[in-house]
Amino acid sequence: MTENQISYSIIGAAFEIHNTLGPGLLESVYHAALEFDLDQKGLETGREVGVPVIYNGQQLGLGFRIDLLVEDKVVVEIKSVEKLHPVHFKQLMTYLKLSDKKLGLLINFGAASLKPKEGIFRVVNGL
Numbered sequence: 001m002t003e004n005q006i007s008y009s010i011i012g013a014a015f016e017i018h019n020t021l022g023p024g025l026l027e028s029v030y031h032a033a034l035e036f037d038l039d040q041k042g043l044e045t046g047r048e049v050g051v052p053v054i055y056n057g058q059q060l061g062l063g064f065r066i067d068l069l070v071e072d073k074v075v076v077e078i079k080s081v082e083k084l085h086p087v088h089f090k091q092l093m094t095y096l097k098l099s100d101k102k103l104g105l106l107i108n109f110g111a112a113s114l115k116p117k118e119g120i121f122r123v124v125n126g127l
Contacts, residue, residue: 003103006043006074011120013037014107018114027080030109031067034078044071051099066095075104084108089123096125 017033031047038045046069053060068076077092084106092104104123111119 001071001073003073006071007103007105007122009041009043010034010038010070010074010076010105010107011114013041014109014120015114018109018119021109023080023110023112025080025109027067027078027109030078030080030107034076034107035068038068038070045069046072051095053098064095064098066099069099069101073101073103075099075101077104077106079106079108080110081108082110084121089121092123093125096123102126 013034017030017037021029021033035045035047046066049066049069051064051066053064066075067078070076075092075095077088077095079088088106092106096102096104102125104125106121106123107114108119114120
C-alpha cells in the first residue's frame, strides 16, 4: 500500500472514532481506539514506537516516541486539545525527518470537527 492509501484508511477510522466517541477525551483513549480500528482493517500498527536521535554520528539515545506508525510508512500524531499550535506541526515534521518517513497525519480529536484543516492535517516530508 502507498502512503496515500494508508492515510485514507487512517482518516476513515479517525472519523468513525470521532463520530462515535466525540471530542475531548484523553489522547490515550483515541490511541487505543485508532490502533484497534486499524488492526481490524488488517493494517500493521506500532504504538509509541521509539526512534533514536543521531547527532554528528553519535546516537543520543531515545529521542522521541511516535504515537502510531502504520505499515512502517505513515506517522500519526494524536492530540486531544482545544487548539493546535505551530509547535505540533514542527514536532511532526521533525519526527518524519528523524524516522525517514514521508507522510504524517496530525489528528486533533479535541476539535469539534475532523474536517481537513480543522481536525486532520497532512504533513509531508518529500512525498
